[in-house]
Amino acid sequence: MRLDAVLSTIDAALPQALDRLFDLLRIPSISTDPAFKPDCARAADWLVADLQSLGFEASARPTPGHPMVVAHGGTGERHLLFYGHYDVQPVDPLALWDRDPFDPELQDGPKGQVIRARGASDDKGQLMTFLEALRAWKEVHGTLPCRLTIFLEGEEESGSPSLIPFLKDHKDELTADIALICDTGLFQDTAPAIVTMLRGLLGEEMTIHAANKDLHSGMYGGAAQNPLRVLSRILAGMQDATGRITIPHFYDGVSELPDAIRSQWQALAFDHAKFLGDVGLSVPAGEEDRTPLEMIWSRPTAEINGVWGGYTGDGFKTVLPAEAHAKVSFRLVGEQDPDAIRRHFRAWVEAQLPADCSVEWQGHGNSPAGVMAIDDPAFEAARAALGEEWGRAAAYVGCGGSIPIAGYFKTYLGMDAMLLGFGRDDDQIHSPNEKYDVECFHKGIRSWARLLAKLA
């Protein structure tokens, strides 16, 4: 069993793997702050060198921002692309850290050893799980397991400004059979999970106008239309009493969950009470016939993200404002068409405007939901590999938010993606005292080795 040899090699070399990760964690590659630009370049160069040591033809490609690391290696029919990012979030407020964020340390935690450092989980620790699996594979087999492209970004935490142009310019070089994206987590800290459904997002900003100037409520109160009232009525009407969204045609393209997925989700035994209880809530607020897990993974939403109008300072001002504003967003699922929903939403609002009122629109984000085609054999291989490693069935799960890179691979390279990772909910990514469990790092490496054995 050569897989056993690979796994033993991984186990034996864990201290060295941690040393390498610590080297990378010591580089403060904060992409959003120009002061750290040389450090981002240094992190890219470190990865290029490490990939070259694994036999890859690797280079750091300049962009208007931070470099992209691209490496090619291995041979075979099957061509996999691996994506991760080497940049990290800023560290402020620094005072809330227990130690220097760029001086990594192994610490004993209540649930085992943790790697404490900025980027330990997001995403340096996660991307290194893949490289360490390749290292062990190479040591046992002398070669890489298949044809591989490694693509590591340095701008993920700062909006990826160079990403789309780079994908367009390097379409042929980067397009593989499937992308493996390692930037997600375990399900509820224990169950391995592969994200196959990502919600889309549509943002709208509206300004309701009534009178041609702010009015005094003593002079006009009662007789004049109040745009805050008009806005409140519109926003209040987006859902009916059962939580169903009332905008016509909103549910076009929303399908019921396939039975196979539904039973996988049921098997996850999601702790709905804990999910809500952790943020001080107890009763799910969405459609009354859906569980919270369905609500956040497979159902669309209409949410109010911001409202403002009139006097909002200290004290009181008896103003009837001339205008009122709201930012509204829709999380989209399945085949919902963002453009159609924008159109239907605007028409629905406009039909409700009383006399003397008008609405002004500003469109924001507009991305369809991502639904992965799980017929690529990599999916079932990954599910099996993860299940073997973690001793628990792996599930195809949803993700309530959006992970733009998966959509970009689909849009610009025509390539499906498989998202899996080993983060835990308490990793404090983007926050002080970020950590990555040594168990996650270790079993993450082993998970990739198992998956590569199935795909090789």
Add this chain to the structure above:
Amino acid sequence: MRLDAVLSTIDAALPQALDRLFDLLRIPSISTDPAFKPDCARAADWLVADLQSLGFEASARPTPGHPMVVAHGGTGERHLLFYGHYDVQPVDPLALWDRDPFDPELQDGPKGQVIRARGASDDKGQLMTFLEALRAWKEVHGTLPCRLTIFLEGEEESGSPSLIPFLKDHKDELTADIALICDTGLFQDTAPAIVTMLRGLLGEEMTIHAANKDLHSGMYGGAAQNPLRVLSRILAGMQDATGRITIPHFYDGVSELPDAIRSQWQALAFDHAKFLGDVGLSVPAGEEDRTPLEMIWSRPTAEINGVWGGYTGDGFKTVLPAEAHAKVSFRLVGEQDPDAIRRHFRAWVEAQLPADCSVEWQGHGNSPAGVMAIDDPAFEAARAALGEEWGRAAAYVGCGGSIPIAGYFKTYLGMDAMLLGFGRDDDQIHSPNEKYDVECFHKGIRSWARLLAKLA
């Protein structure tokens, strides 16, 4: 006819009356700006000297802020108090003035001569109409028409911080049979009017809390309660489809207009279309069976004055906020009890809160409506005097806003008030290029002479 002699004296001495007003207007008595404190004192002293020249025992009384001018004169059974204020609004933006705001000038306007200066209408020109009427009276009769107390404030434009303590400390000295307050205007620029109904005001600020922190709409959207949605539903429900306010017991103490007042209002031939049209509106937004004039003078309101919550900056943030805020106010009429309405409103809101939500309250202003007892003979005397001078029936009118001094006289001195004045809607009080029509000044003086003749 000695009234004719008084009126002729007024007509003949108009140039001198204007000279005196201009002297007063040249004093920049801006009460809110400490830099003008000496000017406020100078304006008070100027008025003391003028009142002394009319035979009053007059003095400027120090307060922690600007002085109060108090003068006593005349004899007789009947004791009238006259109230005005000698302080003025700031003048900024100065660049929008056509000339120095404190260098008054007579200018020819499209509708006749105007007095251009800060304070020309609010309130120096108005208060001088009364003093000039007394001057002419004294010239003809040799005495003042009746027992008079003159009470001129210097802090009306800066929140009257010294007023209530001064009223309490000088209750006996200031209490008369009735107060005459000259700080209002003609009805629609032409009809003399006496304000007998002032709406009260109740302010409430509420914060709706849901989750214990801001949530990400990708992670929680659909499942978590959104306080902006809860707030929108509450605010949207304050009125039903007919514009009637839905809060239980809200209309307790609201009476229908007496027939006599209703017919006076109908005779005013209020131009509802112009009233709304001037601010870009065309359809009244209040109770469907009421005219705009009723809405603003005799009907209570529930208005949203400010709403805020979530992300309100540029761009977009997919936040589900932990809290949402609104400032709401109620204009009150008749016998509505502000404390009871606050109680009913809070109970009504709290009954609508879904699971996991709470509300936090901050009370703001709380003043009952003012309804003048028009059985004092001064009211019918004033209505007759005004009708004779202006050639048009004078009406008892309402005022949608609040004029706090009338309520303070009632509360602290037990004294009713009669509010009448000669301002016009285009006087630009509080704005650049304030003016007062010479016609209003002249006929204002004559109006007081006629009224004093009836009351003497």
